[in-house]
Amino acid sequence: MAMSNNVIGGINFIAMLLSIPIIGAGIWLSTEADNTCVQILQWPVIILGILILVVAIAGFIGGFWRISWLLVFYLIAMLVLIILLTCLVVFVYMVTIRGSGHPEPSRSFLEYRLDDYSGFLKRRVRSHYKWDRIRTCLSSTTLCAELNQTYRMAQDFFNSHLTPLQSGCCKPPTQCGYTFVNPTYWISPINNAADMDCLNWSNEQTGLCYACDSCKAGLLENLKKEWRRANIILIITLVALICVYVIGCCAFRNAKTEDLFRKYKQGYT
Template sequence: MALSNKVIGAINFVAMLLSIPIIGAGIWLTTEPDNSCVKILQWPVIILGILILVVALAGFVGGFWRIQWLLVVYLIAMLILIILLACLVVFIYMVTLRGSGHLEPNRTYLEYHLDDYSGWLRRRVRSSYKWDRIRNCLSSTSMCAELNQRYRMAQDFFNAHISPLQSGCCKPPTECGYTFVNPTYWISPINTAADMDCLQWSNEQTQLCYSCDSCKAGLLANLKKEWRRADIILLITLVALICVYVIGCCAFRNAKTEDLFNRYKHGYS
């Protein structure tokens, strides 16, 4: 029985370690400017990782100190958390399934359209109340100012690989036909009727295209890229957790069987 308990404790110690990449993925998301402004995914991920850590710690304690009821609580709670993690992995995949950038003539960077993205993501940025808060947060970053320092000539900027957020928020849509002065200052649009965003553009450095649908689309494109990376980490951790849980269940069952055998043996000896 002692050996089985130590095995269960060791298995739960591995489960504790597996909570680290989940918590790390959530913390990484908080360090990204777009996610720190939107604040949708990072806290559910961090909280789920912490819960897995706490439950695995309970299983570790229950395994080494032979606390049977704590092991039962661990098995039930960990199963629930694994199901929640699986739901989160599937949810992230589904909401980031749609949406991609569009090529424009003589441009290396891509343009982004809000309607390309899932309805759930669009609802996160459509309301003026939510977007005002996000816009103020984005405009306080240096992402657009960095473009002015990096690109002086028009052709250099047109050939640049800028982020979706910079493409959507820091410049007007290409189809409007604005003339480049610098990455955040454009004049003389050719076709202001091409898109409503053409009228939203402002050379005021605190405004730019932060009120444009292209900025919202660029934000969602950035979120999609980062959420997909986090989802890969969560998926790998989920598979590892399932393996650890199955092994733990088998070890717990073997320990119970061994305990019953020992009781039977001592009862008839």
């Protein structure tokens, strides 16, 4: 029994360690400018990681100090958390499965269109109230100002690999035919009616294309890429947690069997 309890305690110590990548993924998301402005995924990930840590600590204590009810709580609670983590992994995969950049002639950067993305993500940016808050947050960053310090010549800018946010928010859409002055100042559009974004462009440095659908699309593309990176960590951790949980269940069952056998032998003698 003591050996089985030590095994259970050791397994739950591993589960405690596995909560760290989950919490770390949530913290990493919260440090990214776009996720800071939107705040959708990071808190569920952080909270789920903390809950897994708390439950694993309970299982660790229950294993080493032979507290049966705490082990039962661990087995039930960890199963629920594994199911929740699985749902989160599937959810992130499903909402990020759509959307990609579109190449433009003589441009190295890509353009982004809002209609390419999943309904869930589009609903996060289509509301005027939500977007006004996100727009204010994005425009307060150095996201676009940095481009003016990096690219002086038009051809250098056209050959650059901009982030989706920079491509969507810091310049007008290529199809509008604006003339380059610097990365955040453009004049004389050729086709002002090509897209509503052509009319929404502003040379005011707090305006730019933050009111454009291309900016919303660029934000969603950035979110998609970051969420997918975080999801890889969640998937690996989920698989490890399932393995740890299964081993823990087997160890708990063996411990109960040893306990029953010991009691039977004592009653028999």
